[in-house]
Amino acid sequence: MKVFRPTRRQLLAMGLGSVVAAGGLAVGIKLKRRRDRVLGAVVPRDQVFVPGALVSVGVDDRVKIYLTKTELGQGVMTALPLILCDELGADWDRVEVVQDLARSEHGFMLTGVSYSVRGDYDALRQAGAVARELLCQAAATRMGVEVGALSVEKGVIRGPEGQVLRFGEVAADAAELDLPWIGDRPLRPASELSLTGRSPPRLDVPAKTTGEAIYSMDVRVPGMRYAVLARPERFGAEITGHDPEPALALPGVRSVHRLPSGVAVVADSTWAAMQGAEQVQLQTKGGLQLDDAGIERRLTDALETTGLGVVEEGVLSPEAPSVTLELSFPLLPHLTMEPQSCTASFEGDRARVWAPTQAQLDLRRNASGWFGLPEEAIEVHTPFVGGAFGRRVQHDFAEEACLLAKACGEPVKVVFTREQDSRHDWYRPPSRHRLAAWLDDEGRPSGWRHHLACPSIVGRDDPGYAQLDETYVEGSRLPYGISAKQVRAAPVHLGLPIGFWRSVGHSFNAFAVEHFMDVVAKAGGHDPLELRRGLLGDQPRWLAVLERAAEMADWGRRPAEGRARGLAVHACYDSWVAQVVEVSLDASGPRVHEVWAAADVGIAIHPDTVRAQLEGGIVFGLSAVLSGQVSVRDGAIEQSNFHDLPILRYGDCPEVTTDILPSEARPGGVGEIAVPSIGPAVANALLALTGAPTQRLPLLST
Amino acid sequence: MGAELEVNGERRTLRASPDTPLLWVIRDELGLTGTKYGCGIAQCGACTVHVDGQAVRSCITPLSAVMGRSVRTIEGLSDHPVQRAWVAEQAPQCGYCQSGQIMSAAAAHDEGQDLEGIERAMHGVLCRCGSYPRIARALRRLEADR
Numbered sequence: 001m002k003v004f005r006p007t008r009r010q011l012l013a014m015g016l017g018s019v020v021a022a023g024g025l026a027v028g029i030k031l032k033r034r035r036d037r038v039l040g041a042v043v044p045r046d047q048v049f050v051p052g053a054l055v056s057v058g059v060d061d062r063v064k065i066y067l068t069k070t071e072l073g074q075g076v077m078t079a080l081p082l083i084l085c086d087e088l089g090a091d092w093d094r095v096e097v098v099q100d101l102a103r104s105e106h107g108f109m110l111t112g113v114s115y116s117v118r119g120d121y122d123a124l125r126q127a128g129a130v131a132r133e134l135l136c137q138a139a140a141t142r143m144g145v146e147v148g149a150l151s152v153e154k155g156v157i158r159g160p161e162g163q164v165l166r167f168g169e170v171a172a173d174a175a176e177l178d179l180p181w182i183g184d185r186p187l188r189p190a191s192e193l194s195l196t197g198r199s200p201p202r203l204d205v206p207a208k209t210t211g212e213a214i215y216s217m218d219v220r221v222p223g224m225r226y227a228v229l230a231r232p233e234r235f236g237a238e239i240t241g242h243d244p245e246p247a248l249a250l251p252g253v254r255s256v257h258r259l260p261s262g263v264a265v266v267a268d269s270t271w272a273a274m275q276g277a278e279q280v281q282l283q284t285k286g287g288l289q290l291d292d293a294g295i296e297r298r299l300t301d302a303l304e305t306t307g308l309g310v311v312e313e314g315v316l317s318p319e320a321p322s323v324t325l326e327l328s329f330p331l332l333p334h335l336t337m338e339p340q341s342c343t344a345s346f347e348g349d350r351a352r353v354w355a356p357t358q359a360q361l362d363l364r365r366n367a368s369g370w371f372g373l374p375e376e377a378i379e380v381h382t383p384f385v386g387g388a389f390g391r392r393v394q395h396d397f398a399e400e401a402c403l404l405a406k407a408c409g410e411p412v413k414v415v416f417t418r419e420q421d422s423r424h425d426w427y428r429p430p431s432r433h434r435l436a437a438w439l440d441d442e443g444r445p446s447g448w449r450h451h452l453a454c455p456s457i458v459g460r461d462d463p464g465y466a467q468l469d470e471t472y473v474e475g476s477r478l479p480y481g482i483s484a485k486q487v488r489a490a491p492v493h494l495g496l497p498i499g500f501w502r503s504v505g506h507s508f509n510a511f512a513v514e515h516f517m518d519v520v521a522k523a524g525g526h527d528p529l530e531l532r533r534g535l536l537g538d539q540p541r542w543l544a545v546l547e548r549a550a551e552m553a554d555w556g557r558r559p560a561e562g563r564a565r566g567l568a569v570h571a572c573y574d575s576w577v578a579q580v581v582e583v584s585l586d587a588s589g590p591r592v593h594e595v596w597a598a599a600d601v602g603i604a605i606h607p608d609t610v611r612a613q614l615e616g617g618i619v620f621g622l623s624a625v626l627s628g629q630v631s632v633r634d635g636a637i638e639q640s641n642f643h644d645l646p647i648l649r650y651g652d653c654p655e656v657t658t659d660i661l662p663s664e665a666r667p668g669g670v671g672e673i674a675v676p677s678i679g680p681a682v683a684n685a686l687l688a689l690t691g692a693p694t695q696r697l698p699l700l701s702t
Numbered sequence: 703m704g705a706e707l708e709v710n711g712e713r714r715t716l717r718a719s720p721d722t723p724l725l726w727v728i729r730d731e732l733g734l735t736g737t738k739y740g741c742g743i744a745q746c747g748a749c750t751v752h753v754d755g756q757a758v759r760s761c762i763t764p765l766s767a768v769m770g771r772s773v774r775t776i777e778g779l780s781d782h783p784v785q786r787a788w789v790a791e792q793a794p795q796c797g798y799c800q801s802g803q804i805m806s807a808a809a810a811h812d813e814g815q816d817l818e819g820i821e822r823a824m825h826g827v828l829c830r831c832g833s834y835p836r837i838a839r840a841l842r843r844l845e846a847d848r
Contacts, residue, residue, distance in 0.1 A: 072796055073794070073795030073796030073797060073831050074795070075795075201789070201792065202792055204794075204797065205788075205789055205792055205793075205794055205797075206789060207797075208794040208797030208800050209788045209789055209793075209794065209797075209800060209804060210736070210776065210777070210779070210785065211734070211735070211736015211737070211775065211776035211777045211801050212777075213797055214735070215735075215798060217735070217738070217739065218729075218735035220733060220735070226730070251719070269718075269726060269730045270726055270729070270730055270739075271718075271722055271723065271726040271730070335830060336796075336798075336830060337738075337740050337746070337748060337796065337798040337799050337828065337829070337830045337831075338738070338740075338798045339739070384796070384797065385796060386796050386797070386798025386799075387796045387830045387831060388796075389830075417742065418739075418740065418741045418743075608792060612792065612795060612833075612836065615832055615833075615835045615836070616795055616832035616833070617832070618832065619829075619831075619832025619834060620830070620831070641741055641742075641743055641745060642741050642743070642745035642746055642828065643743065643745055647828055647830060648834075649826075649828065650821065650824040650825045650827070650829075650838075651821070651822075651824075651825040653832075653834035653835065653838075655835075656835045
C-alpha cells in the first residue's frame, strides 16, 4: 500500500473542487429520516442549505457537519467539526455531527499518519467561511445592509441597527446563491474564534460511558448471521481440504463456506460460530518457513550490506569509532481492545458494509471487486472503532464479510476471536540497528553512523524490493549538529504480514537515535540534556520542548535513592515531543514512576484531546517497550491472548504530566506523536541507573 | 425450558443453552451490546457485569451459573456517580473498554470500597488507549465528591 501524503492544495482540490465542478449545491447529500443510535438524534429532511459536502443548515437552525474521518478515540469527531463551526459562527450546542458514508466528494478519506486535523484544517475553515459568506449575503439582502456591516455569532447574524436573523431564517435564501470558489475565502482572525483552543466536552464521551456507542462488533442488522473463520496457523499456507461436518452438527450453525483466508462457519450467534470454527478440521500445505532465529539472521546479514543512503553529510573518520551500539526490535501486534469484525449485506444490485475502517474509499473500491458491483452501489458505514493504531487500514475483515454476504445471501458479521486477532495481524516490523559514534577531544560527537535493516511495508509482497521509503527510515534523520553523519538502511524481505503500527518507522528509529545519544553522552562524560542543547543550536522547536520537559521534571534535581531519570526528544508528523521519565529497578524489572511530556503541536485545536493523546501514546509506547512482542515459529505466531501478550495494567501506569507549548504555527499531528520518545526515555533512565545500555526489546522479556 | 433471570431489573427467560457464556447471551440474545468481548478468558475485564451486585467476568460465566439471580449490565446503570466522574474527566478514548472499567469501578464503589480498593479492582481491566491517567483522576474526583 503506497503511503500517500497529499499537499494541502491537493486536499482542497480533491475534497471541494469536485463539489464546485459538479455545480456546487445539494450534490449527493441525500438526507433520509434515520435514527442515529450513537448521537440519539433524529435527523430531519429540511436541511435546505448545502454549500458543499461538509456542512448543511436547516430551516430550524440545525447545523449538520459531516465527519469524513473515523473516530478512533483520538477525538476527531469533536475537533474537526469544531474547526468548521468556529469559522462558520454556528452555535456549537446546536451542531449535529454525522459520521458520513464513504463518498467521493470527500476526496481523501484516510484516517492515519496523524493527519486528520493538520490535513483537513484548511478545507474545514474554508467550508465554514463559504457557508458564513452565503448566509450573510442572504441576510444582508433581507436587512437591506452591506455584508460588511454584519456580525455572526452562535448561529445568529446581527445587523448594524440591532436587526437579528437566525441561520434557519436565511438558509433557503442562501441556497439560491451561487457558490464562490472554495479555497481562498478570507478567514476570521484568531480573536473571533471562540471554540478553538477551548476544549468543549467531546461529543462521543457520553455514549461511551453508557454502553450506547455502537462499535463494529455491536452492529445488528435484521436477519444477520454471525461468522467465525477457521484459519491456517502458518502464514501463506494453502487450504487443501476441510471437513465441515463436525461444525454443521452443532446447534445454531447454518452453513460452512470456503474463503481465500479460511473456512467460515456461519451461525445464529457469535458463540455458535466460535464453537463451530473450532470444530473445522483444516488440511493445509505450504506457507511461510520462518522462525525468530531466521528473522534475526536475515536482519543481521542485511546489516552487512551497503544498504540505501538516507543521510550522507561530511566524511566519517577512518579510525575505529569511540562507541557503538547494536539494537534489536521485535515484531509488535496492534492488540486493539475491539478485535477485528465487519458486517456486510448484499442485496443484488446494492450492498452495505459496516466496517471499523481507517480508509473508507479504499474499502469501497475493493468492495466493488468483492461484490461485483459499481462503487456507487455500495454504502460504507463507519461505526465507532475500539482502537485502531494502524490496524484498520488492512481490510481483511471486510473482504471476508463481503464475500460471505454474497455467498450466503444474508447479512453476515465476521468476528475474529482474540486469538485470531493476535495471530492474524499486520505487525510492526522487526529491525536491527548498528550505531557508531566518533568523539572529539571534548567528548562530543563529531561523527555518527547508523545502519538499519528492516522490512518495508511498501515492499512487503515483493522479495526483490530495493527502494528507500519512509515506512522503515522515518525518524532516523537526526536533528543534531554533528559534522559527519551517515544513515543507511537495508530493506529486508521476510514474507511476514507487516503493517502500519502507531508512529510506524518512528517507533524504532527514534529509540535508536535517542538511546544512542545517551550512550554517546555517557561515553563523552556529558549530561544528556546539556549535550543535546549544544547540538540543537539552530533548531528552536526541538530546543523548546526539550527545555520545557526538563523544566517540568526539574532535571537538575537528584532523584530519590534507587531511582534515575532519562530524557528523549523526537519530532514526527509536524509536531515535537520531549519526555523525561523517572524509573527504578527491582527483581521484577523496570518500574516507571513518573513521566513529564512537553509537546509543540502548533495550534492546539482541542487541547484536552492533545493531552489525552499524549497520555495515551505514552501508555501505548511504554507498554510496548516493557512487554510488547510476538515471536514466530514454523511461520506462525506463538502467542495468542493477553496471558502471553501482556499489556500495561492500571496499577503499573506511571503518573503522567503533560504540557502543550503555546503556538501560532499550523496544527501539527497529534495521534501518534508521544509514542516514539517514551521508550528511549526509559532506556536512558535505565542507562543512568545501571550503566548498561538496552540492546534488545522488550525490557521484560523472559 | 428457558433459563430465568433478572436483567437490569426485568425478568427474562432465555433460550440459550445453559453452558453459553453470559456475555454472548447478553449481547446476542438480549441485544445489550454495551458489554464487550475483549479476550474470552477473563484477562481483560471488558465483559464485566454485576451479578447480585458483584463484579463478574461474563465471558467465562455460563448462563447456568446465574439462573434465578439478578444481573446488571452497563445499560442498567442510570446516571451513576462513576459515569458522571468519567464524563467530567473525559476519561474514554476509543471507549471500548470503558463499560468494563465503569462496571468494575461501580461495583467496588457501591460495595463501599475506598479509593485503594477501587484502584485494585481497576487493575483487572485493560485499556489499550491509555486512559488510565484519566481513570485515576476520575476516581479521585469520585472520592472527593463522596
